[in-house]
Amino acid sequence: DAGVTQSPTHLIKTRGQQVTLRCSPKSGHDTVSWYQQALGQGPQFIFQYYEEEERQRGNFPDRFSGHQFPNYSSELNVNALLLGDSALYLCASSRATRNEQFFGPGTRLTVL
Amino acid sequence: GQNIDQPTEMTATEGAIVQINCTYQTSGFNGLFWYQQHAGEAPTFLSYNVLDGLEEKGRFSSFLSRSKGYSYLLLKELQMKDSASYLCAVDSGGSYIPTFGRGTSLIVHP
Numbered sequence A: 001d002a003g004v005t006q007s008p009t010h011l012i013k014t015r016g017q018q019v020t021l022r023c024s025p026k027s028g029h030d031t032v033s034w035y036q037q038a039l040g041q042g043p044q045f046i047f048q049y050y051e052e053e054e055r056q057r058g059n060f061p062d063r064f065s066g067h068q069f070p071n072y073s074s075e076l077n078v079n080a081l082l083l084g085d086s087a088l089y090l091c092a093s094s095r096a097t098r099n100e101q102f103f104g105p106g107t108r109l110t111v112l
Numbered sequence B: 001g002q003n004i005d006q007p008t009e010m011t012a013t014e015g016a017i018v019q020i021n022c023t024y025q026t027s028g029f030n031g032l033f034w035y036q037q038h039a040g041e042a043p044t045f046l047s048y049n050v051l052d053g054l055e056e057k058g059r060f061s062s063f064l065s066r067s068k069g070y071s072y073l074l075l076k077e078l079q080m081k082d083s084a085s086y087l088c089a090v091d092s093g094g095s096y097i098p099t100f101g102r103g104t105s106l107i108v109h110p
Helices: none
Strands: A005-007 A010-013 A019-024 A031-037 A044-050 A053-057 A064-068 A074-078 A087-094 A107-111 B003-005 B009-013 B018-025 B031-037 B044-049 B053-057 B060-065 B070-075 B084-091 B098-100 B104-109
Touching: A005 A087, A010 A019, A019 A087, A019 A107, A031 A074, A044 A064, A044 B098, A074 A087, B003 B084, B009 B018, B018 B084, B018 B104, B031 B060, B031 B070, B031 B098, B044 B053, B044 B060, B044 B070, B070 B084
Parallel strands: A010 A107, B009 B104
Antiparallel strands: A005 A019, A019 A074, A031 A044, A031 A087, A044 A053, A064 A074, A087 A107, B003 B018, B018 B070, B031 B044, B031 B084, B053 B060, B060 B070, B084 B098, B084 B104
């Protein structure tokens, strides 16, 4: 049983560009959450998707958007990249009524 | 607002016991998470406390006092592989979405 997978592993972009990150949840999970983790910090919640709808959102600008597909996989899109968007982006999946989230290995985004 | 405070770094000796404290002030509280994160890896779930008291899970135990806004993670019989960052996180919205602290980097030496 594969756990949470994310692609790509690493990504380098320049300011102003757009990026799409992808996540496949653990088998049996229907809820996907996205987090941003800067170096030396804890993960910060971006948003959560359930039944293809954004269920909750953290304190992130509209440049950050997402999508969930019928197979529960998800994408995170970031537009107009800033240097400060450089971070590890983590995807976590869970079952809607369970407290345990399983994290993927993350995508390391570097904005130059 | 949300404020979650834990020490930045701790060191301990292999075989010893270490306690990592976490204090929190949040608008709303439903439960408290502890996660372990090895360098360069994803966080892994350790515990989720809702009620006051100590919950034991093998070498790891987690304690919660809701009235004091305080929790700790207790690691016994430390092993070198326990060197990692330990993240305290609060579920303040009741939907199991954690708000993380900055994490405590634990270094275990021989």
